[in-house]
Amino acid sequence: MRLGLVIDLDVCVGCHACAIACKEWNASGTIGPLSDYEPYGAEPSGVWFNRIRHYEMDEYPNNKTINFPMSCMHCEDAACVSVCPTGASYKRPEDGIVLIDQDKCMGCNYCSWACPYGARELDRSSGTMKKCTLCVDRIYDQKLPIEERQPACVLSCPAHARMFGDFDDPDSAVSRTVRERDGYPLMPELNYQPTNQYLPPRQKPVIHVDAAPKGGLKESIKQFANRLVRR
């Protein structure tokens, strides 16, 4: 199995609900807490596994705002795992999820240097590195109804811009969607083979903004009257 996410950049509205749901679930999950520093102070900061950034593509009038959620890509060739000196970082052979053993991490930050996606963040309170677990403590939970055995971010997305599934299965929903919508990985030139895929924004018909005359008898009389009466 190769579990991962598909994120639809055409649909994401940038509401940050996935990031909030992630924080809510994982703060009390196996890797929690996700510490906040000065949450009500002048400079609030803290640990997040999922961050949403906002970009603009192209120039007006062809510009488009793209909301861009990012979390761990659970790379096939995960450099964060191979550079880890302690063996705290590991990739599960059975489902490809990259995890950090909190009991082994010495907080050297080296794995975060190796990650191009900014997926790993040091928690100052525990002194250990933390990252997205793909909600490993949810997706296998037999006590949850089967439709809820998905990462918190996927369940919470109001726009259905996120999908979760097995990329090794060519007929899974994620594999099919990536095939049909030309899904792509981020920064493929670094060759980490990220599992998560992004669906590009669709090409939309250009809406003309210049007013076109409506035509018709009523409109011509109106325009004639407008020319006569100076307001």
Place this chain on the structure above:
Amino acid sequence: MHPALSVIFFTVASGAGFGLFSLLYIADVFSLGGGFNREQLIIGGLMAMALIVMGLLSSTLHLANPKNAWRAFNRFRTSWLSREGVFAVIFMPLALAYLLCIWFDAPAILRIGVGFIVAVLAWITVFSTGMIYACLKTIRQWHTPLVPANYLALGYASGSLLLLLGAVVAKLDTVPYLAMSALIVSVAAVLKAIYYFWIGSPSVTPTINTATGLTRAGVKILDTGHTHGTFLTQEFGFQLARKRAGILRLAVFVVGFGVPGLMLISIFRQPDALWAAAVALFAVMLGAAIERWLFFAEARHVVNLYHGAQRC
């Protein structure tokens, strides 16, 4: 990249220590300038080991969870950080064995054999330190074979000037030590110049377009999505003004290589010039520290692309 002072001190001190120990071995084998006596060799070796131990201890200061530092030897098979630790730890008892060979006047074959292994281990350890940085594909300024070359050259340059100071104190013939220092310092200067030339011209690198996959038009950041700084901005957001970087690069060459070069000439003319040897050593260490700080400050991690940088 954020320049952590503990890591700068560690790499400068342990580089000088490993450099001193392996050059001390060469001085011993060839009896350079008449050769150090037994006590002098032991003192030199212990000084080198002290520098290395101080460096290693300082390197644990940047750990957020140092109680797990002992686990760092686990991933020898894949991690250069782990390899560096393992090599440094193997170095210690062997270096001690070499010093014991000197103290107890062991047969020459044993003394030379053990010393050779120790010198090679010192070389491998400093190489591993450089590879910690050079193996990262995420930082263009580090992902080059020039990085371990620079680490080795600067470590051995510092070590050679330490050894020169020792030769002046021991009143040996300084000419072979001067020649050795002059050669290593100039090689270090040339390698550093090539490095600065190399990182100045970005070749094929990730851009904000490949980072987001939005390649059909220009992309710019509208909002980074966080209120204040994050771990990512603290660790990777460090930015150095180009003008300041230029001044510091000049300082590396003037202080780190120029001043020691002038001092070498002074010692050549007046072989008992202890002050000149001391100034040369101080200058090369200061230059190495500035170089190491710049090495971090000038490195741009690709995660900055997601925070709006067009290329790294």
